[in-house]
Each structure stands twice: as structure tokens, then as C-alpha cells.
Amino acid sequence: MRAHRVFAAVYDRMAASAERHVLGERRQRLLGGLTGRVLDVGAGTGVNLDHVRGADELxxxxxxxAMRAKLHRKLDRAHVPVRVSEAAAEALPFEDASFDAVVCSLVLCTVTDPARALAEARRVLRPGGTLVLLEHVRGTGGQARWQDRVTPLWKRLGAGCHPNRNTRAAVENAGFTLTRVDETLIGPRWVPVSPLLEATARPS
Ligand SMILES: C[S@@+](CC[C@H](N)C(=O)[O-])C[C@H]1O[C@@H](n2cnc3c(N)ncnc32)[C@H](O)[C@@H]1O
Structure with a gap:
């Protein structure tokens, strides 16, 4: 994958206010109780490092x-043993059923092939394991049409981010059952990265 240097350089500063007001508490709720082996797909600059506290390995x-370079600089914040991988979500170099939880936070909007990424997440999750989702998703009606219109420009500015993906349907189509779902508008309807889906799912 090519390096998105500018995106990586500004990501933490750009997201700081959203982390404080919207995302941080959700990450805490979703990640704070994870145990066993945990895989963070598309880990970015390592924002989730602060929140995973009970895992055996992350x-x-x-x-x-470029994102990985930022991530490496944050590893000393980890509360649990960590390992960094260069893997893309669509081709995970891990054994079947080798993780207790797979985390996708703000990443299924950006991966090249969400269906393949979710199939890989399902493959590496143990039976009964947890898929953790914190994703901005497609709205409804006029909001979805607006998201479709802004997506070509948004993708260019946001390192490939698609605001118009129906991630909840993609998760269900990939063979997961949602076990906890909260989908909330996090701003006015013209904000392309709203609604926000906070959910957990299990392989069906
Ligand atoms: C918006 S950032 C989110 C980072 C982090 N997960 C978070 O919650 O802040 C999206 C991340 O997905 C990564 N990404 C893009 N395509 C990917 C792919 N095919 N597989 C895995 N990660 C990917 C990007 O490099 C970037 O770090």
C-alpha cells in the first residue's frame, strides 16, 4: 500500500476533538473488556492502544x-503485549480461529474490499469470538444521497474513506450476527461521517 504521509501527519490532531467528545468513550466501552488475543485491523496511528487493557496479546x-511509523512511536503506551503487522485486512497472515476478538474501528470505510476483509475477520475469529465495530456508516434517504455525492471528493481527501458504505449490511452478509448495536447521528445530517455504528457481532 502507498503511504498517505499527509493524512498520517495530521490524523491524531484532526481527530482529537471527535476522540474527546464522541469516539473515546465508545472505544472505552467496546475495547476495555476484551480478553485473550485481539487483532486490531487497520490500526492506524494506534488510537486503540489506550483502551485495550485486558488482552493477553494485541x-x-x-x-x-506512514500510519505504521506513527503507530510504532506510540507502542510504549500499550497496557498489554503488542505486535505490529503490515497485513491488509483482505489478506490476514494469521491462522484460522486464532483470535478471540477482531476490532474494526473507522476502517471498513477505507479498505479496498469490505466483503473480503469481513470474510478474513470471520476466518481468524474463534467460534464464539467477537467482532468489534466502531464505524461511520451510510445514512438513509437524502443523507445517503448526499453521502454518495461527496464520496468521490471525500475519498481523495481522506486517504480512501467512503462515507457511503452500508457496513451493517456488509457485516450481516459476511455471516455475522450483531449482538449489540447502537447507531447514532453524531452531527447534522450534512456531516458525511455520520451516523456512527457502535456494535459487536459474533460469527453466525
Ligand atoms: C481512518 S483510519 C482509522 C485508524 C484506526 N483504526 C482508528 O480507529 O483510529 C483508517 C485506517 O485503515 C487503514 N487501511 C486502509 N486500507 C486498509 C486495508 N486494506 N487493510 C487494513 N487497513 C487498511 C489505513 O491505513 C488507516 O490507518
Whole structure:
């Protein structure tokens, strides 16, 4: 994958207010209780490091070299043993059923092939394991049409981010059952990265 240097350089500063007001508490709720082996797909600059506290091991998979460089600089914040991988979500170099939890936070909007990424997440999750989702998703009606219109420009500015993906349907189509779902508008309807889906799912 090519390095998105500017995106990586500004990501933490750009997201700081959203982390404080919207995302941080959700990450805490979703990640604070995870145990066993945990895989963070598209780990970015390592924002989830602060929140995973009970795992035996946290594997951080991040294919973008610029984001990975930022991530490496944050590893001393980890509360649990960590390992960094260059793997893309669509081709995870891990054994079947080798993780207790797979985390996708703000990443299924960006991966090249969400269906393949979710199939890989399902493959590496043990039976009864947990898929953790914190994703901005497609709205409804006029909001969805607006998201479709802004997606070409948004993708260019946001390192490949699609605001118009129906991630909840993709998760269900990939053979997961949602076990906890909260979908909330996090701003006015013209904000492309709203609604926000906070959910957990299990392989069906
Ligand atoms: C918006 S950032 C989110 C980072 C982090 N998960 C978070 O919650 O802050 C999206 C991340 O997905 C990564 N990404 C893009 N395509 C990917 C792929 N095919 N497989 C895995 N990660 C990917 C990007 O490099 C970037 O780090």
C-alpha cells in the first residue's frame, strides 16, 4: 500500500476533538473488556492502544507505512503485549480461529474490499469470538444521497474513506450476527461521517 504521509501527519490532531467528545468513550466501552488475543485491523496511528487493557496479546495490523511509523512511536503506551503487522485486512497472515476478538474501528470505510476483509475477520475469529465495530456508516434517504455525492471528493481527501458504505449490511452478509448495536447521528445530517455504528457481532 502507498503511504498517505499527509493524512498520517495530521490524523491524531484532526481527530482529537471527535476522540474527546464522541469516539473515546465508545472505544472505552467496546475495547476495555476484551480478553485473550485481539487483532486490531487497520490500526492506524494506534488510537486503540489506550483502551485495550485486558488482552493477553494485541496484534496491530496496519498496511500503510506512514500510519505504521506513527503507530510504532506510540507502542510504549500499550497496557498489554503488542505486535505490529503490515497485513491488509483482505489478506490476514494469521491462522484460522486464532483470535478471540477482531476490532474494526473507522476502517471498513477505507479498505479496498469490505466483503473480503469481513470474510478474513470471520476466518481468524474463534467460534464464539467477537467482532468489534466502531464505524461511520451510510445514512438513509437524502443523507445517503448526499453521502454518495461527496464520496468521490471525500475519498481523495481522506486517504480512501467512503462515507457511503452500508457496513451493517456488509457485516450481516459476511455471516455475522450483531449482538449489540447502537447507531447514532453524531452531527447534522450534512456531516458525511455520520451516523456512527457502535456494535459487536459474533460469527453466525
Ligand atoms: C481512518 S483510519 C482509522 C485508524 C484506526 N483504526 C482508528 O480507529 O483510529 C483508517 C485506517 O485503515 C487503514 N487501511 C486502509 N486500507 C486498509 C486495508 N486494506 N487493510 C487494513 N487497513 C487498511 C489505513 O491505513 C488507516 O490507518
Amino acid at each position: 496484534v496491530l495490523a496496519e498496511p500503510d507505512p
